Amino acid sequence: MCDQTFLVNVFGSCDKCFKQRALRPVFKKSQQLSYCSTCAEIMATEGLRENETLASLKSEAESLKGKLEEERAKLHDVELHQVAERVEALGQFVMKTRRTLKGHGNKVLCMDWCKDKRRIVSSSQDGKVIVWDSFTTNKEHAVTMPCTWVMACAYAPSGCAIACGGLDNKCSVYPLTFDKNENMAAKKKSVAMHTNYLSACSFTNSDMQILTASGDGTCALWDVESGQLLQSFHGHGADVLCLDLAPSETGNTFVSGGCDKKAMVWDMRSGQCVQAFETHESDINSVRYYPSGDAFASGSDDATCRLYDLRADREVAIYSKESIIFGASSVDFSLSGRLLFAGYNDYTINVWDVLKGSRVSILFGHENRVSTLRVSPDGTAFCSGSWDHTLRVWA
Amino acid sequence: MAAGPARPPGRPRAQMPHLRKMERVVVSMQDPDQGVKMRSQRLLVTVIPHAVTGRDVVQWLAQKFCVSEEEALHLGAVLVLHGYIYPLRDPRSLVLRPDDTPYRFQTPYFWTSTLWPAAELDYAIYLAKKNIQKQGALVDYEKECYDQLHKKISHAWDLVLMQAREQLRAAKQRRKGDRLVIACQEQTYWLVNRPPPGAPSVLEQGPERGSRTASHVHMTKSADFYKREIEYCRRALGRTRVKSSVCLEAYLSFCGQRGPHDPLVSGCLPSNPWISDDDAYWVMNAPMVAAPTKLRVERWGFSFRELLEDPMGRAQFMDFLGKEFSGENLSFWEACEELRYGAQAQVPTLVDAVYQQFLAPGAARWINIDSRTMERTLEGLRQPHHYVLDDAQLHIYTLMKKDSYPRFLKSDMYRGLLAEAGVLLDTKRRVFPFTRRPRRSSPSPALLPTPVEPTAASGPAGGNGVA
Numbered sequence: 001m002c003d004q005t006f007l008v009n010v011f012g013s014c015d016k017c018f019k020q021r022a023l024r025p026v027f028k029k030s031q032q033l034s035y036c037s038t039c040a041e042i043m044a045t046e047g048l049r050e051n052e053t054l055a056s057l058k059s060e061a062e063s064l065k066g067k068l069e070e071e072r073a074k075l076h077d078v079e080l081h082q083v084a085e086r087v088e089a090l091g092q093f094v095m096k097t098r099r100t101l102k103g104h105g106n107k108v109l110c111m112d113w114c115k116d117k118r119r120i121v122s123s124s125q126d127g128k129v130i131v132w133d134s135f136t137t138n139k140e141h142a143v144t145m146p147c148t149w150v151m152a153c154a155y156a157p158s159g160c161a162i163a164c165g166g167l168d169n170k171c172s173v174y175p176l177t178f179d180k181n182e183n184m185a186a187k188k189k190s191v192a193m194h195t196n197y198l199s200a201c202s203f204t205n206s207d208m209q210i211l212t213a214s215g216d217g218t219c220a221l222w223d224v225e226s227g228q229l230l231q232s233f234h235g236h237g238a239d240v241l242c243l244d245l246a247p248s249e250t251g252n253t254f255v256s257g258g259c260d261k262k263a264m265v266w267d268m269r270s271g272q273c274v275q276a277f278e279t280h281e282s283d284i285n286s287v288r289y290y291p292s293g294d295a296f297a298s299g300s301d302d303a304t305c306r307l308y309d310l311r312a313d314r315e316v317a318i319y320s321k322e323s324i325i326f327g328a329s330s331v332d333f334s335l336s337g338r339l340l341f342a343g344y345n346d347y348t349i350n351v352w353d354v355l356k357g358s359r360v361s362i363l364f365g366h367e368n369r370v371s372t373l374r375v376s377p378d379g380t381a382f383c384s385g386s387w388d389h390t391l392r393v394w395a
Numbered sequence: 396m397a398a399g400p401a402r403p404p405g406r407p408r409a410q411m412p413h414l415r416k417m418e419r420v421v422v423s424m425q426d427p428d429q430g431v432k433m434r435s436q437r438l439l440v441t442v443i444p445h446a447v448t449g450r451d452v453v454q455w456l457a458q459k460f461c462v463s464e465e466e467a468l469h470l471g472a473v474l475v476l477h478g479y480i481y482p483l484r485d486p487r488s489l490v491l492r493p494d495d496t497p498y499r500f501q502t503p504y505f506w507t508s509t510l511w512p513a514a515e516l517d518y519a520i521y522l523a524k525k526n527i528q529k530q531g532a533l534v535d536y537e538k539e540c541y542d543q544l545h546k547k548i549s550h551a552w553d554l555v556l557m558q559a560r561e562q563l564r565a566a567k568q569r570r571k572g573d574r575l576v577i578a579c580q581e582q583t584y585w586l587v588n589r590p591p592p593g594a595p596s597v598l599e600q601g602p603e604r605g606s607r608t609a610s611h612v613h614m615t616k617s618a619d620f621y622k623r624e625i626e627y628c629r630r631a632l633g634r635t636r637v638k639s640s641v642c643l644e645a646y647l648s649f650c651g652q653r654g655p656h657d658p659l660v661s662g663c664l665p666s667n668p669w670i671s672d673d674d675a676y677w678v679m680n681a682p683m684v685a686a687p688t689k690l691r692v693e694r695w696g697f698s699f700r701e702l703l704e705d706p707m708g709r710a711q712f713m714d715f716l717g718k719e720f721s722g723e724n725l726s727f728w729e730a731c732e733e734l735r736y737g738a739q740a741q742v743p744t745l746v747d748a749v750y751q752q753f754l755a756p757g758a759a760r761w762i763n764i765d766s767r768t769m770e771r772t773l774e775g776l777r778q779p780h781h782y783v784l785d786d787a788q789l790h791i792y793t794l795m796k797k798d799s800y801p802r803f804l805k806s807d808m809y810r811g812l813l814a815e816a817g818v819l820l821d822t823k824r825r826v827f828p829f830t831r832r833p834r835r836s837s838p839s840p841a842l843l844p845t846p847v848e849p850t851a852a853s854g855p856a857g858g859n860g861v862a
Contacts, residue, residue, distance in 0.1 A: 057621035064628035071632060076639045083643040087651075090660070098669040116840055117677060118668075135668065136834045149602050159840025167602060176841035197602055206736035215604065223739035230739065230781070235623075238605050249700050250789065251735075259605045269782050273627065282412050283604065292649045294642065302412055311637040323460035323470055325416040336653035337646070338660050345413065346473050355650060362466055368595045378680065380658040381669045387595070395659070395669035 014039055072314045080307070080317045084355035090338070093351060093361040098381065099393040101132055103139055108385035109166075110200075110372045114155045117378045121162045122391055123150035129164045131176065134383065134393050141176055143184045152200045156207040163191070163210055165198035171212050173224055192222045199241045204251075204268075211254060211268075213240040219256050221268060233266045235273045242286045248293040255296050257284030263298050263308060277308045279315045286330045290354075291337045297354075299328030305342050305352065319352045321359055330372050335379030343370030343384050349394075365392060411600070414477070414508035421479045424455060425500055431455045436483060436497040441572045446483060446497040453493045468493055477507050477597050481583035483575075487534070489586055499576065505584040507598070513588035516551065519544040521585055523559035536591050652697060656690055672834050682706045689816035696804050699796040711812070715803045716795075723760035724791050724799070727753045731788035735781050746779035754787075764790050 010023045014036040021036030026043065035043065106126035113120050118135040127148050131141040147168035154163045156173075165171035171192035174184050192198065196215035203210055204221075209230070213219045219233040219240055238259035246253045253274060257263045263284055265275040282301035289296045295309045295316070304320035305328050319340065326346035333340055339360065340352040349363040349370055368387035375382040381395035424430045424447075436446035449471070457467035472491040474480050475498070481489070483497040491498075503509075522541045525532045533541060545552060566574050590596045655661050668674045679688055687707055695702040695711075702708040709725075716722040730753070734745045753762050754773065764772075764787055772787045803809055 054618050054621070057618055057625065061621045061624040061628065064625055064632070068628050068631050072636065075636050078640045078643065080643050080646070083640065083647060087647060095659075114840065116837065118837065119839065133836060133839070135674065136836050138836065140839060151602070161841075176839070178839070178842055204736050205732065208738040209736055215602075225738045225740060228739055241604075247700075249792070269785075275631070276627065290646070291653070292645070294645060303416070309639070309642045312639050312642040313631070313634065313636045314639075316639065316643065321460070323456075323462050323466065325420070325470075326413045326473075334657050334659045336650050336657035336660055338650045338654060338657065346469070348469065355646060364465070364469060375659075378658070378677075380663060380667050380676070382659075393669060395667050 010034065016043075072312075075312060076314060080355065081357045084357070087355050089356065090353055090360055095351070095361065095363060095394050097365050097392045098395045099134055099137055101134060101137055101391040101393075102389070103130060103132075104128060104389045104391075106389060107368070107387040108371060108389060108391055109149065109151050110153045110164075111374060111383055111385045111391060112153055112155045112162075113374055113376050113383070114159045115157055115377055116159055117376050117380065119155070119159070120383055120391070121153050121155050121164075122372075122385055123153040123164050123166070124389070125149050127166075129153055129162065129174075131162060132391075134391075141184060143174055143188075145172070149197070152198050152212070154201050154203055154210075156203050157205065158207050161207055163201050163203065165192065165201060165212070167197050169194045169196060169198060169214070169216075171198050171201045171210060171222070173210070189224065189227070191224050191227050192220060193227075194218070194220070196239070199239065200243045202243060202245055204245060211243060211245065213243045213256055215239040217258070219243060219254075219266065231268060231271045233271050233273070235264055235266075235276075236260055236262065241284060244288050244296065246289055246293050247291065255287050255289065257287040257298050257300075259283045261300075263287055263296070265310065275310060275313060277315060279306060280304070282327065285327060288332050291333055291335065297331050297333065297340055299331040299342050301327030301345075303327055303344075305331055305340060307340075307354065317354070317357055319357060319359070321350075324350065326369075329370060330374075330384075332373055332375045332382060334375055334382075341373055341375065341382050343373040343386075345369040347386070347388075349373065349384055363394065366390070411508065411510075414506075417474055417477060417479055418506065418508060421474065421500055423459075424452070438483060438497075438575065441575060443483060443497070443499070443572055443576060446499050447480075449492045449494055449496045449498060452480065452491065452498060464493075476587075476595075478505065478583045478587035479507070481579055483579060486579045486582045487586075489583065499579070501583060502580055505580055507587055513585075515544060515548060516555065518585065518589060519548060519552075519555045520558045520562070521581060523555050524563055527556075527559055528563060534591070540589070656694060674835055674837075683710075687812065687816055689813065692809075692812050692816050695809070699800045702800065702803075711808065712800075712803055715806060715808055716799060718808075719799065719802075721799060723753065723762055724795055726760060727762045728788060728791055728795070731784045731791075734784055735788075737781075739781075742779050742781065746776060746783060749784065750776060762787075762791060 011020065012023055012034065013019065014021050014023060015033040016035055016039040019036060023034040023036055024040050026033050026035045026040050104122065104124040105128065106124045108122055108124050111120050111122040118133055119131060120134050121129065121131045123129045125148055127145040127150055129143050129145060129150060130139055132139055145164060145166070145168065147166055150164050150166040152165050152171070156162065161173055161175045163171055163173045170190050173189045173191050175187050177184060177187070191210055192212045194212065194214035194216050198212055198214050200213040201210055208224050210222045210224055211219065212222065217236045217238060217240060220229055221231040222228065223230055236256070236258040240256050240258040243254055243256040246255070252268050253265055254268060255263055255265045261278055261280045261282060261284060263277045264273045266272065267274050280298065280300040280302055284298050284300045286299040287296055294311055295307055297305055297307050299305045303324050303326060304318050306315050306319070307317040308314070309316045324344065326344050328342045328344050330343040331340060338354055340354050341349060342352065343349050347366045347369055350359055351361040351363065353360050366384065366386040366388050370384050370386050372385040373382060381393050383391055383393045385391045431447045431451050433445045433447055436443045452471045453464060453467045456470050457464050460467070468491065475489045475491045478489065479501050480498050481501055483499055518540070522533060522537055522544070526541065548555070566577065587597060658667055663676055665675050666673055668676050680691060683706060691705065695705065695708040702712055713722060713725055716725055730749045734742065734749065737745060752758055752760055768786050768790050772784060775783045
């Protein structure tokens, strides 16, 4: 007795060539179609070609990347610490906590300075956003967001509004008011809408535009008044965790860092990625421009901070030490760019000499990880926020 | 249940690189030759082998990493906090004492990096064991957890008690020393995974990251991704690069020039407000003052951008340009900035105003740009957007920077300001350094009325900064 394979012959018009033929079921991208045998064969060979193209594209990309690295290396004729040998070493640094701001009931996640050099806004895990006069340690405003983990907050350049967002996937702008009868939450304006958590936000040169970074892998520029999306920036392969606007004369670029270990420099006008750097070994938690705008520093979970030069198009310095095991969550430069302050997840703050590459000082005081760190606009102090519910101003 | 959100099971180790690094440190600490000196510790009647003292741990760390004792103590404390080293005598708190207190290294079975989901059932069994072994051994928060668990998994409670009794019976078979060690190890494990209220949970990592990487895996392998990469590489290869030596020298000169102006590096006169509680420094450096400080006037000479960013500097420059009858350049630049960063809704009106004032033939403040740029700009004005005036703005900016700015720096006006701004005297050393000055509060920028005119000469900050 022979095996009887039953073949169901369906006659009809082929989905591809529309001729009346015997049809076979065919699956294309999980969609079932009916092709005649000729078209089915053609499709099989097409698929093969597609795969070949993918492989050749991949190898082309790899070879170009290799060439790019070669070109970058050609112009690298000296290391930073060699050039910095003739610079005078910095003296002993004594920095202490000058103010402790207590008032958050939960982990402080983000903070930003006002242009008046003394006010700050800070946000925490329980949804509270507080505006302080950190010189007197008075709280001036407080608002509770309808979500937890407010991971981003920013002060408007005019000092009249703040922006914040987090797990609600949005960035909201609150105008600051001293009117007792007005509820700050009532005037809230929802500006940005992302499809995942908001990790960072920053006003551009005015109160009218906001730049945001999100866990959905994109950055975006928004018009505050209308909430309109002005430009979006795609290119990161994973969550974007931080961003910083360039202090350049033409004021057109910003840098972002993400979980794909890449730091990317973007042109705000066109939405294109202008430069990308991929030397970190883990998530990049924080990026900050060097005051001249020609370079930027990044802090990452791989326990190193790195300096990338934009004109040389490469990494030029690594700030790391064997005894530093925990990731750097936040970095910022002093006014002259000589010092780099970095807050780490092991509750400490390390101060690095940017030119010599050595660590100048280590600051203890926080009782849980340091989540955010910013130098004041006139460089007289820096403020650190921590998961121990407090903020400290150091000078 | 105590602190910390539940971690998703099977969280990739790659996301916690610090755990692996800590393990490497701990392994090298146990090296028989190079590691910390081990000794047998006597606890009452039992002798526990392979114990180390807190002091030895700190000293070893200080020597190995060439750091101060304070830092070594901190590093050691972090290792203890993560459960890699546990105290033998007082296993309730994970603290490193730099004295003779005995410690031991945690067995890899209980290492934090294994990231076993510390299940409720296991915790219940552990608490039950403690409870059975010695009445009143459970601390307050443990008692609470015990009761909560009892309610939650009451259906499996028999299993819990049975397991607890079995484990206790099996433990009795062991030597007293081993029993003690295992009890300490287990206690440490649970202190890390179920910290008492108030203690930081070292396992908490914040909101989950890279939750989209799974979907991105498919994206990264597509032809589009590689095409974009190739395009980016091609563009990057075509870019001009600068030699490292040139770039790095630039840092040296930048830091050198700005060093004296950096309060954290060189201090500031009369005093740093945060240190002395005196805000005189801010009063003297307010955005608009009658007499700018010498350092500030010096900064205007560093770069054109610095000059424009300082409201006083910009005002002075505007005066200077007025004398040269080229003030419209700066006004035009300011109007362009306003267009670039203004509200989307204002774009048409702003563009129109700029055209009327600066670009239209016969305009009141007509700016002098080359015909090609003017043509391109006027063409672009048909479809106004934020960046429509970029070309013209760059042209005027470059003109001011290369021509008017150097002349400003050589002018009598600037030289005069520089000479007038005397060097500040240091505040007299206080005889009683502990007298606290009352800290003056300042009015919030949010209280001041915002400027109304769109093309006013004030900077983007609106000149609202206050002492």
